[in-house]
Structures are given as structure tokens and as C-alpha cells.
Amino acid sequence: MKHLKTYLSALLIIFIAAACKIDNYPAPDARLYGTFLDVETNEPVEQDIIRGSTIEFIEHGYASQTKQVMIVKNDGTYRNNLIFANQYTITPVRGNFVPAEPQDVNVAGETKLDFKVQPYIRVKDAKIEKSGSKVIATFKIQQTVINNVRKIGLYAHPEPSVGEPMRTVLSETDINAATDPNKVYKLEIDIPSNSNNLKAGSQYFFRIGAIIDAPESKFNYAKAVRIAL
Amino acid sequence: MLFVLLTAVSCDNVLDKQPLDKLQGENLFSNPEGVKLYMANLYYQLPIEDFTFFRQGFNWNTGDPNNGGFAPAMITDEAVHTEFGDFIGNDDFQWWDQGYKLIRDTNILIDIIPTLDVTEDETKALVGESAFIRAYAYFALVKRYGGVPLITAVQKYEGDVEALKVPRSTEKETWDFVLKECDVAIANLADSWPGGERRATKWVAYALKSRAALHAASLAKYSERAPISGTAVDQKLVGIEKSAAADYYKAAIDASEAIINSGKFALYKPTPASPEEAAENYRKLFEDPNIAPTETIFIKGFARPGAGTGHNYGIWYQPNQTANGWPHPGRMNPTLDLIDAYESYTNPGQNAPIATTVAGNDVNDYNGFDPAKNYKRYDDPAGIYKDKDARLWATAILPGTPWKGQKIIIQAGFVKPDGNAQLFGGDPIKVGGTTIYPYGAADRTQYSGFDTWGGNNTRTGVSFKKFLNEGVNVAPGWNQTVSDWADFRYAEILLNYAEAIVESGTGTAAKGAQALNDIRRRAGHTKNIPLTIDNVIRERRVELAFENKRFWDLVRRREYHTLFNNRVRHALIPVLDLRVTPAKYIFIRQNIARLNPSTFDYKQYYRYIPGIGSNGLVQNPQY
Structure with missing residues (x-):
């Protein structure tokens, strides 16, 4: 009986250890930032941080095409320090500027992406x-x-x-x-x-x-x- | 050897045994009583926005019904909760899985009706009832999600999941389906049920069509007030063209007119002799809607106390003084915003904001007590409400008015003889040998306002009355209230009718005006007012207050984002003025204490669709 207990605990440890396989995916390793700039004056376009203009981005390589969103600070800048390095389709939407076209961007490391927009x-x-x-x-x-x-x-x-x-x-x-x-x-x-x-x-x-x-x-x-x- | 053989033989059909404690489908439907039983369950699942309807869902009276008493009215301008400052969240008012469960259960019945051995009349009734239930269910879905998958027959799984996935129909197709199902119900249902059962009749189906068509028409007319974009919009899964409004308004007018012209319905006690009488009639109508069979077109009963059969209005919303042992009463606090909407008898046809000062020009000043102002003074703590529409007196418990044999005391503090105000707490003071308490009485069981203790005292200045039964002391436990809910009232049909006429510019305006003024006459008004959209909406707000209509009115007319843009809701606080002897009451208009501003976003006009990862549907915009 004593032996059985030992074996059982050993078996349990083996089972648990087996589940400990390294399954950590890499963390988001890239950073994306930039500013909304007035296409004419080249000055930042002032924004709202809540219920303001948003940036929609779709990560390539997945079937779901899920839209993710970023918000913009009042001074017209934005920054995302936790984004995966990849190709993205990025579109500023529902904004205080004439609707802008989507653009395909390769985000890797420190990526700067300014949006030249025409404020209304x-x-x-x-x-x-x-x-x-x-x-x-x-x-x-x-x-x-x-x-x-x-x-x-x-x-x-x-x-x-x-x-x-x-x-x-x-x-x-x-x-x-x-x-x-x-x-x-x-x-x-x-x-x-x-x-x-x-x-x-x-x-x-x-x-x-x-x-x-x-x-x-x-x-x-x-x-x-x-x-x- | 023999034993093995016998054992094997006895195994015959062991897997085909019928359970003894459950009914099989064929047996259930072969017996009329079985069909009745099945039907009762479908009615139970019906998304009726009654006393058990909360943001968590319908029939919120089973399991643990404790949601703090946060009613749908508190997400509108009708009321706030004593404690919670919540506003609408993405997960609120969802009804997806339950909706399709009800639709599947109804489709099972619809598929089986032709095979039933019943008379032709009974078949017709079943066809009508099941169409009514499906119309009701799809109405509840389309007003939440826009266009949804139309499942019109039972789906069978035959090894291919993909075959079960039905894409969303457009929003217009979904509304048209709801109205078409109403028509099937109208064509097949009888005037009434022989035993007077609370089941769908032709008239209930007309009433549903009146409500649904008006909703669709308003969306078509006003969607452009809150434009949204995205895939669901591009595919017309949400949104209706403006041009569709005319047909929907006409459908609303026709359905309402059918009810009005039937001669079977009338307002309860339509010509009271005085506002006092009108208030009492109106109060009784909601205490027990069964007293008014001509007005209540469709009633949902709460027959006996208990899980699934009783509700909790009687415990949550009593004023603190009549809590009857319940630890957290007093939670429905009607707002000043609603109170202002009630007409006065002297100046009919207008909102009547409560003027608290002699000058009367400062109704938009919510900055609190100002010693320089000349406040109107009253002996009676409800004196400032004199001349207000009778329905206010029957909807809210006003300060100093009697309820269950007690005088309900609602007082926010006092102005000391030296002119300094002491509001919302502090120590009592002695004036001329008398002790004056900030909340109007010494003990916290003796008043019903402003003390934050337990979250039990109103913070708006009035307590709640509509639907509560003055004659019953509800036991302090879950689901002990058994008053019934009037789902469709004749008054709503009249208001739908008036609104459809004035909004579409069609129909007979004189009849619309009469519908509007008949309801006002029943509330003690004697001067008629013209048919305008403002008059109709004001009348809807006060007549249908707390009947869970306001939320959808703001949604369908696309007024939510305008009225709730950093919206601060207001209180009217009664204060004892000790600067004069004897002391009198003054009233201060101010922001409701401890409540954040609320904002309704465009995207919230549609709920998100759950489970798009597996059902593959197009999500609503911005979710």
C-alpha cells in the first residue's frame, strides 16, 4: 500500500509535469505611434480622447478580419506599445476629418505612422x-x-x-x-x-x-x- | 447456458424503453390538455416587459433575483436608483439565446399543427396563437439587433453544422416579417376565449401590430438622426430607408383604428369629476388592472407568491417607512425631469417645470440653495405640486402625503434661523424648545428621504407609487408580490394612433386629437390641446410612465443620444425653512446627489450579436 501511494504520487507528478510544456507565445513586440496632421498646415489635428476619432486596424494572416480599435489623445497623437509585428490594414474612421483611405502597413519594432488628413x-x-x-x-x-x-x-x-x-x-x-x-x-x-x-x-x-x-x-x-x- | 440465453433475451428493447417521468412529443400533442400545457410554456417565455423585466433579462424572478432593484426606468429620464449610478452597458437588455429558444419551441408547434386531431376552430386558434408568439419574439429581437436570421421551421441537425447557419435578413425584411405574422394572428384568432383566458385574441394581435408598426415607422423616419457605418449597414442588416416610414405609419394607424372602431374597448372611468378622483382611478388601474377589462387588452398574471410566479416591486420600491421588514426598500426615485413634464391644470398643453421661487425665472438653475433667492414657502410639503396633473399624484408618493396609514416624510434638511442651510445630514438643532431633525424625524424608520443609510431613501425628493398595492403589506422575501401586469392598454393604442397620425401627416387629425384629449380628460383635464408631436410625446411620458416604454421610445425616435449627452438628472429637494415662524417648506431644484452624468452612444441603438465566432453572423457596427 505504501508503495502504491508512492507510485501514485510519482505518476501524478509525471502527469502534471507533462502539462508543463512550454506554450508561451511571444508577447507583442512592436510599437506603433504617430499623429493626425493637417494636410495643409502640417499641424496636429486636435481630437477627443473619448467618443472621438478612432483608428481601426485589421491584422493580416487571420480569416476572421476582426477590427481592432485605437483611440487618439486630445493633441492628435496616438501610441500603441503592445502590438504584434505583422502586416496591418489601418484606417482612421469616424473622425473630424474627410474620410481617409485604408492603408497596408508593415509594423515592426518602432513604427511611426502619421495620418495626413483634411480636418472638416x-x-x-x-x-x-x-x-x-x-x-x-x-x-x-x-x-x-x-x-x-x-x-x-x-x-x-x-x-x-x-x-x-x-x-x-x-x-x-x-x-x-x-x-x-x-x-x-x-x-x-x-x-x-x-x-x-x-x-x-x-x-x-x-x-x-x-x-x-x-x-x-x-x-x-x-x-x-x-x-x- | 440457459441463464445466459434468458439474460440475452430479456435484453430485448432495453434501449427503447420510455421514461416514466417525462411526456413524449407525440403523447403531448395528441392530447388537447397537452397542447394547452405546451402553449402555457410558450406564453411564459414571451418577452413581456413586465415586473420581472430587468436589464439582465425577462422572468427575473427565479434563482437569485437579487439585482438591487435596478429597473429599466433608471436608464431613462424617468427615475434613478437610490444608490447605483449605472447607465446602459453592452451586455444589458440582451435576448438572443432565449429568443431563438422560444422561436424553436414555437416552430415545433407550428410544424405539428396540421397533424393534430382537433376541430377546425381549434386549428385556427393554434395557427393564430403561434403566429402571435412568433411575431412577439421577432419584435423583441429586431428592436434589439436590427435584422436577424428568420427561422420559420424547425431546424434538424443532420451531420452538417454549416447547413444550420442562416444569415441575417435585412432590418426591413425582419420588420415586415413581424407585421406579416401579426396579420396571420389577426386573421386566425377569435374575439375572445370562451373561459376569458389571458391568451392572445384578434385584438391583442392588433395591439402588437400597432406597437411594432409604430416602432418600425419611427426608425425609418428618424434613423438619420444617428448615422452609423459598417458592414451591417452596407448590407442593410441595420437601418431602414426613410421611404418605408409611410407604409409603417399607415399600418400603425390601421391596426389602432381596428381596435378603436371595434367598440370593445374604452378608457377606465373616462370622465372623473375632479383631479382627486382621476388620481385615485389611475392608481387603482395599476394596483389591479383586472378591474378595467375594457382598458387592459392583454394582462400577464402573477398568481401566487414564489419563484417564477411572484415579483419584487412590492419590496424594492416601497418608501422606507413602509418597508415592512425588508432591508432595502425605496429604490425607485422618480426624477424632477419627469415631474416637470406633467402638465398643470391652469396652463395645459405645456411642460410645467416646477418654479421654486417667487420670481419663477430660474428653473434651469441647479446650483443649490441661494440665500439671496426669494423661495416660495409652503405649509404643506406637497404644496408645490398642487395643480399638477393627477397622474403625478398616483405615480409618485409626494412628500407629506399618506401611504399605508403613515405620513411619508421626505426632507433634505433645513435652513437655520440664521439663514445658513444644513442639507443632507448633520446634527439636529433646537429652535424655540423644539428639536428639528435634518431628515424630518428622529429615527431612521420614520422618514423616507435623503439619508444614505442602506440606500433606502429617495434622493430625488419623491418616492414611487404606481403599481404598488396600498392595501397589502408584502412579506419581506423574494417574489412575494402578486399584482398583475397590463401589457397592452387601450391608452397606449390611442397614443400610438395619435403619434402615427401626427408623424405621418395622414389619417384623420381630428380623431388623433380626440384620442389624445380622451386620455387627458381621464386624467382630469377639461381643456383640449391641439395634436402636435410634442403634446403626444409629453402625454406618452406621463400616461405610460414606468411601463417600460420610455427606453424604447428614446431608441425608436433616436432621441437617446441627444437627451443623454452628459445628461445630469435632477431632484426637487424639500427643505424646512426655519427663518420664518412657524417653519415652512421651501424647495430647491438641484442635481441628484452622487450621480455621474450619463451618455448614450450611437452604437448602443443596436445591441451586439452574441456568439458570432460560431454562428458566423455579421456583427452590428462598432462592437
Whole structure:
């Protein structure tokens, strides 16, 4: 009986050891990064980090053609440090720019891929200032397509990632028309009537945005501005 | 030798033995009682959005039904939960496997009907009922997923899995299938069942068609409000062309008109003498829908307490004071957003946002107590709600109103004699020898508002009343409530009718206006209002509040992403003002405490399709 026990445990160890075959696949070993650049000005195109433009990518060599997605930071840059070296079909989609074509990219090691896009709207001459008990934004709108501009807005949030999806206070105006590039638009937020969310002595980020009337379009922005109230 | 032989002989047919504790298919269907039994199970599986419908699914009253009492209304602008700040998630409101199980069970019956030895009338009824069930099931699928595989006969596995895979039909084909199945049901079902059984009739089938056609029509008309892209869109598996709206609206008008013109239905107590009477009539209608057989077209019963047969509204949603021993009551908190939608009697035909100050120009100010404001003061803590539509009084328990023999106390704090407000807790104070408690009473069993203890007290300023039975003290356990659910009410048909007329610009506008105003008359309104889409939608919100309609209304009209874009929902908090003697109540409009803003994304108009790895279907956009 004693022998049997020994044999059984030995057998068990052999079974368990047999399962220990090395089955570790290599970890993602490549990095993909880049920036959305305005095809005309070559400046980064401002984005939203949540519910903003997305990058869809399909890894080659698999039947399923599953779309994976990456999101973009507010400054228009993106980075994926955990991607497998391989061929990919990459498409920026549902963005604040004229739809871009898919491109086949070989990702290996440190791969830089910038997207040259035509933003729907450029927010020009943007200025945001505190004046008395108000925060006032003035700016011009330059649209690059013939669609209507749906609306413009001034958004505020305690975090620098402020935008239409991420704001605690907003001031919006519906436009629903084509815009004159020389017209100066003005939006203002009254501080006392938003005392819940804009507290004197704290600082907040303000950002001007505008959205074009196109399916699944996202907001275009000027850079966020930090203001102490 | 002989023994072996005998043993072998006795083995004959051992594998063909019938189990003694289960019914075989042929036996089940050869007996009318068996068919009835089978049918009862199909009805049980029907996706009725009743007291047991939650984001986890249907019939949520078996096993462990503990979901914290988080009702579908809390994902809309109707209510919030006392504690949870959840909004809609990808896994919510799924109904895929269960849907196809019901469809398969129905197809088994449909395939076997021609072989049954029953009378022609009985055959017709079976054909009608099974078409009704399939229409109901596909309606539940198409409003979640868009176009789905149409399985119209029992599938048999004959060694080839691929042969069982049916691709998705387009969304339009799926809606058309639902309406066609309704037509089959309408053509085959009788006016009523001889014993008055709660089974589908011609009129229930018309009611389903009215609801489904209006849903499809709204999608066709409004899908462009929330454009999406992807393979499923390219293949028309989701989305309907705008041009299809006209036919669907017409189908909704025709189906509703058939019910209206039948002369068999009417609103329960249509001409009350006063708003008070109207409130009591409306309350009773939901306490027990069986009292109004002309209004309730289709009822699902909850016959006896217990798993699978009772529900949990009676424990989750009582105000804290009448918890009757249940540890976590008070969880349905109707929002100020809903309260504002109820009309006032003096200014009918408009939303009537509650003005809390004498100036009355600050209904959009949610920044909290402002000592500089001249708040209206009331002796009666429900005084500010006077003049509001009777249905508010029957849908929510307002502060200071009686319920189950108690005065329900809902108070958020007080303004001290020195003018400083003390809200949401803190110590009691003494004023002129009297001790004043922040929540209106000394002990936590004696009030129903704002204390966070146990997550049992409303944080919106009112508690919930609709459907609750004032005369019954529900035992503090699972599935002990047995009130019945009215799935189709005549009032909904009238509202479907009015909406289809005003949205399509067809039909008789005068009749649509009458349908709208008949419902308002029943709620104590005496001045008619014109038929406009805003008036119809407001009326739907208040008349059908908490009947699990609002979620789908926001979906089908593609209003969710607009109304829930960083949406903050609101409370109306009653505060005792000690600056005056005797103390009076003031009210403050403010954001609901401890609740994050909620946002509805375009892609959430469709649920994701589970299991595409094995069923090979095209996934919905952005999943």
C-alpha cells in the first residue's frame, strides 16, 4: 500500500509535469505611434480622447478580419506599445476629418505612422479670456467642405482633456449653415450661474469646438486653454 | 447456458424503453390538455416587459433575483436608483439565446399543427396563437439587433453544422416579417376565449401590430438622426430607408383604428369629476388592472407568491417607512425631469417645470440653495405640486402625503434661523424648545428621504407609487408580490394612433386629437390641446410612465443620444425653512446627489450579436 501511494504520487507528478510544456507565445513586440496632421498646415489635428476619432486596424494572416480599435489623445497623437509585428490594414474612421483611405502597413519594432488628413473645420484666431464674471471666447471658423456647420461650442472641465464629450459646463450655438471664414464668433460662459461646477479660486480648462454636419463626424477644436477663476 | 440465453433475451428493447417521468412529443400533442400545457410554456417565455423585466433579462424572478432593484426606468429620464449610478452597458437588455429558444419551441408547434386531431376552430386558434408568439419574439429581437436570421421551421441537425447557419435578413425584411405574422394572428384568432383566458385574441394581435408598426415607422423616419457605418449597414442588416416610414405609419394607424372602431374597448372611468378622483382611478388601474377589462387588452398574471410566479416591486420600491421588514426598500426615485413634464391644470398643453421661487425665472438653475433667492414657502410639503396633473399624484408618493396609514416624510434638511442651510445630514438643532431633525424625524424608520443609510431613501425628493398595492403589506422575501401586469392598454393604442397620425401627416387629425384629449380628460383635464408631436410625446411620458416604454421610445425616435449627452438628472429637494415662524417648506431644484452624468452612444441603438465566432453572423457596427 505504501508503495502504491508512492507510485501514485510519482505518476501524478509525471502527469502534471507533462502539462508543463512550454506554450508561451511571444508577447507583442512592436510599437506603433504617430499623429493626425493637417494636410495643409502640417499641424496636429486636435481630437477627443473619448467618443472621438478612432483608428481601426485589421491584422493580416487571420480569416476572421476582426477590427481592432485605437483611440487618439486630445493633441492628435496616438501610441500603441503592445502590438504584434505583422502586416496591418489601418484606417482612421469616424473622425473630424474627410474620410481617409485604408492603408497596408508593415509594423515592426518602432513604427511611426502619421495620418495626413483634411480636418472638416479649422478653428482660427481662437482666444479665450476671463473678463469680469464671464469667460469669453472669440474665434473664426474655416470649413474645408461644403456641408453645413452644425454647431459651435465652448466647453469647460477641470481636466486638460476637455471637449464636447468631456465637459461640466458648456455654451453652444446652433449654426446649421455654411460659415463665413471672416466672421468672428463669440461664445461666453457665465461663472456665477455655474457656481456648482466653476468655483472661484480653482482653475479649469476651456476649449472651443465646432462640428460639421456629416454622418458620424466628430468635433474639431482649438487647443485647450487653462484659466484660473 | 440457459441463464445466459434468458439474460440475452430479456435484453430485448432495453434501449427503447420510455421514461416514466417525462411526456413524449407525440403523447403531448395528441392530447388537447397537452397542447394547452405546451402553449402555457410558450406564453411564459414571451418577452413581456413586465415586473420581472430587468436589464439582465425577462422572468427575473427565479434563482437569485437579487439585482438591487435596478429597473429599466433608471436608464431613462424617468427615475434613478437610490444608490447605483449605472447607465446602459453592452451586455444589458440582451435576448438572443432565449429568443431563438422560444422561436424553436414555437416552430415545433407550428410544424405539428396540421397533424393534430382537433376541430377546425381549434386549428385556427393554434395557427393564430403561434403566429402571435412568433411575431412577439421577432419584435423583441429586431428592436434589439436590427435584422436577424428568420427561422420559420424547425431546424434538424443532420451531420452538417454549416447547413444550420442562416444569415441575417435585412432590418426591413425582419420588420415586415413581424407585421406579416401579426396579420396571420389577426386573421386566425377569435374575439375572445370562451373561459376569458389571458391568451392572445384578434385584438391583442392588433395591439402588437400597432406597437411594432409604430416602432418600425419611427426608425425609418428618424434613423438619420444617428448615422452609423459598417458592414451591417452596407448590407442593410441595420437601418431602414426613410421611404418605408409611410407604409409603417399607415399600418400603425390601421391596426389602432381596428381596435378603436371595434367598440370593445374604452378608457377606465373616462370622465372623473375632479383631479382627486382621476388620481385615485389611475392608481387603482395599476394596483389591479383586472378591474378595467375594457382598458387592459392583454394582462400577464402573477398568481401566487414564489419563484417564477411572484415579483419584487412590492419590496424594492416601497418608501422606507413602509418597508415592512425588508432591508432595502425605496429604490425607485422618480426624477424632477419627469415631474416637470406633467402638465398643470391652469396652463395645459405645456411642460410645467416646477418654479421654486417667487420670481419663477430660474428653473434651469441647479446650483443649490441661494440665500439671496426669494423661495416660495409652503405649509404643506406637497404644496408645490398642487395643480399638477393627477397622474403625478398616483405615480409618485409626494412628500407629506399618506401611504399605508403613515405620513411619508421626505426632507433634505433645513435652513437655520440664521439663514445658513444644513442639507443632507448633520446634527439636529433646537429652535424655540423644539428639536428639528435634518431628515424630518428622529429615527431612521420614520422618514423616507435623503439619508444614505442602506440606500433606502429617495434622493430625488419623491418616492414611487404606481403599481404598488396600498392595501397589502408584502412579506419581506423574494417574489412575494402578486399584482398583475397590463401589457397592452387601450391608452397606449390611442397614443400610438395619435403619434402615427401626427408623424405621418395622414389619417384623420381630428380623431388623433380626440384620442389624445380622451386620455387627458381621464386624467382630469377639461381643456383640449391641439395634436402636435410634442403634446403626444409629453402625454406618452406621463400616461405610460414606468411601463417600460420610455427606453424604447428614446431608441425608436433616436432621441437617446441627444437627451443623454452628459445628461445630469435632477431632484426637487424639500427643505424646512426655519427663518420664518412657524417653519415652512421651501424647495430647491438641484442635481441628484452622487450621480455621474450619463451618455448614450450611437452604437448602443443596436445591441451586439452574441456568439458570432460560431454562428458566423455579421456583427452590428462598432462592437
